[in-house]
Amino acid sequence: MPASAVRKHYCSRCLNTFSEDIDQCPNLSCRRQKPARGWGVIFAEGDLFDRTYRIHKMLAVGGAGVTYVARELDGDNEEVGPKLAIKVLLAARDQGPYVRRLATEAQIIQELDHPNIVQYLGFVHRAGHSPYLLTRFESGGSLLDHMRRVGTLTVKQAALVGRQICWALEKAHEKDIVHRDLKPENVLLTREVAVHEDPVIRVADFGIAKVQGSLGTNLTRVGAFVGTPHYAAPEQFVGGAVTESADVYGVGALLYFTMTAKHVVRFADRIDPEDSFQLLCDNLPPQLERPSDPPDVVERMQTVLAAAMEVDPLARCTVVELDEMLQAVATDQDPVVPRHSRTVASGVDVAPVASVLGVAAAAESLPPPSRAHRPTAPAPA
Template sequence: MRLEGRTIDHKYLVGDLVAAGGMGQVYAARHLETERQVALKILRGDSLPQPEAVERLRREARAAGRIGHDNICEVLDLGRLPDGTPYLVLPLLRGKTLAAALRDSGPLPLPRVLDIGAQILAGLAAAHDAGIVHRDLKPENVFLVRMGDRDDFVKILDFGISKSVEPRPIDGSLTQTGTVLGTPHYMAPEQVRGRKDLDHRVDLYATGVLLYRMTTARLPFTGDSYSAIVSAILLDPFPPPRALRPDLPESLETVILRAMARDRNDRFPDAETMRRALLDVRSPDSGRAETPAESTQPAPAAFGDTGRGDSTPSAPTPPTGALHSVSTGSTAARRAESPRDPRR
């Protein structure tokens, strides 16, 4: 169903198709009263049973609203098309996903790795403090926008399969015991096993994999099938980052390996502890690596991946994370004193 030129709910004039994927479409749109440029995220009618589709979008809207952090993509509105198809209204981000940045650049410079990683962890810390676990963190769900003269302002997208760890979860029947949701390359071992008692540490593991990929341009675990990837995550060793990129500081490798510990008790206790460890990483050549100021400002309205970092939403690479998965608790004070090496 194409919507260009239509008016939705007497409020949104639909413009160009920005991206499309297995679960739905993202259109640029304009609010008729305020003239604000927004993005409409619309689920395909055949992608999920409608009650489940509606619940996923509601969960995404509630999660973003509860977190309320600059590094989390906010949700502006929630509605339905005349045929009942649900949609979300999001800021129209201009920039590219981390996936596109990695395709364009390969391994990233150390300051950029630390900057992006610290912002991801700041957003996750806010989410976890609000009792929300993302569970599908991957390069496609990390959006990089330019704000003023600042590059790489991070917006975490797609809380569609997020999990509340409160006594009364908001997940309903969508995340029953044994159901595996998420992207396999970035899943923690307990997640690929389908354990019910997932907590915020699955997001820290995924951040470790993101840091690994940003520094090496490789994934730690690969396979030619879903089951092969899962088996590798659970059993196989992987090369430490400095074996692939010797110029990396040992302290950064330590952060990555601790985040990716197979035993979640050996990982960082919370996102803020991991963020501070990342900010303490020192360059082998120049002492502490140069990183932007820790304080951030709100980013401009936006959503959608041009893949080029420009401001024209034409023929973009589909942001698969935002479309294919329409798609904690309080922080702890302790650190694991001697985390095991996750490669063993």
């Protein structure tokens, strides 16, 4: 291990981290005694993981696990193959629903196998070791990292990124999988690019995806909020049915942020969900302001955002239609806005907010809308 690398421990009760192997958690609101099997360990650079991988660095710590960059070792203890991302459950989360979620995520990305979705490399779950998921490491970091390096995206760059996300979602929706947590942190770049280059992306983190059919059952209790408040669709705040339409909204909210560095509702993660819902209803669609882009290009993207971010999930465009509109923006054409009716089968007109609260909840019992078959679009070179 390099001299500068320090292995950290953590308390599995409060997730507080500390450098020394002490007898009691230093968190004054916890003060847990050191458990018999020891504190949880956050691996440091140079550590061996599961006797098979050498840790290069820690990427992120979440509420359920830690993600590392590593490489596999051969029989001579030499590193071989590409860099990997290893997502390991925390010691306090290595059982029950957390394991089922990680196993489901592994199965999802293995089955989807799409050039704009992170590549599955393996899943390990055995007695005596925390479960972990192996995926290909994307060296460009997240879309949020890219924005921190170069600033906001131009409208056309956002359109091209949005198209790639749509291609990934088309494949997921064909399998009745709804991502539910689209955000810049969950969109990865295959490599770092300069400010005027167009990123090639892969969608990551299907950990809270809604899965139906052969892949598994829904692991989220009815009415629970799931997602990230800044990018969640209105129906996610009020316990409405979360369908493919929520992902369409998520793409719109994500693209709006990449072009403006602003959220539709500030501090949505700190206020009551019902208040967030009302604020969203009052502020949708968001007004796109991009003085550095040509006004006609901004106006076209504004049209796209309006179609993707309708309050009423039944009135939003589909992911295929969103892809087509973004293609129009990227090629200096006027997007063709689909005309979706806010009516139910009875023919009664439904107000947008009522649809979110009522009609959307009934949508889960209806068969999914038919999709025109078309080949999966490849990632741009």
